[in-house]
Amino acid sequence: MEKTLVILKPCTVQRGLMGEIINRFERKGLRLAGMKMVWLSDETLSEHYAHLKEKSFFQRVKDAMRTCPVVICCWEGLEAIRVVREMAGKTNGRNAAPGTIRGDYSMSVQENIVHASDSPETAEIELKRFFDESEIYDYPLNNLWSFYANDEI
Numbered sequence: 001m002e003k004t005l006v007i008l009k010p011c012t013v014q015r016g017l018m019g020e021i022i023n024r025f026e027r028k029g030l031r032l033a034g035m036k037m038v039w040l041s042d043e044t045l046s047e048h049y050a051h052l053k054e055k056s057f058f059q060r061v062k063d064a065m066r067t068c069p070v071v072i073c074c075w076e077g078l079e080a081i082r083v084v085r086e087m088a089g090k091t092n093g094r095n096a097a098p099g100t101i102r103g104d105y106s107m108s109v110q111e112n113i114v115h116a117s118d119s120p121e122t123a124e125i126e127l128k129r130f131f132d133e134s135e136i137y138d139y140p141l142n143n144l145w146s147f148y149a150n151d152e153i
């Protein structure tokens with residue numbers, strides 16, 4: 001099973017959409033392995049968004065991410081990293097397909113509801129960045145057979 005990192009951004013907290021977004025991942029059949037509310041620092045965000053550091057909007061994106069606390073989640077499932085990225089949709093909410101999270105809830109490229117890890121390598125680094133090992137829970141789902149066939153897991 002793969003684990004991936006999702007951040008419910010300040011826009012999601014402010015708009016009261018946290019429950020609705022968490023609900024989508026639950027309904028899909030992902031297991032919530034960890035969740036907490038954190039007020040991120042500029043230092044952590046500089047690491048997290050290092051791939052954007054040459055962009056004109058780098059500081060603005062970081063500032064937007066610390067206008068209020070965010071909710072950080074670890075979701076687990078088969079191919080969870082790709083599945084969650086696809087559920088999030090394209091970066092720009094105006095281009096994201098209806099049915100995706102950004103497509104359904106966002107009109108913005110910056111205020112786009114969620115962050116989701118984009119590859120297994122990134123997921124590993126990002127989970128370590130935002131969670132202590134003790135905050136990730138490997139409890140079993142008692143009804144795993146309702147989610148997957150035997151030969152899938």
Ligand code: IDP
Binds near residue numbers: 052057061112
């Ligand atoms: P992603 O979130 O879809 O992986 P990235 O390119 O990694 O997209 O960018 C990280 C975040 O930076 C985006 O989710 C968005 O909030 C913001 N961002 C990306 N491109 C732009 C832009 O062109 N203008 C303003 N903000 C942007």
Ligand code: MG
Binds near residue numbers: 118
């Ligand atoms: Mg990204």
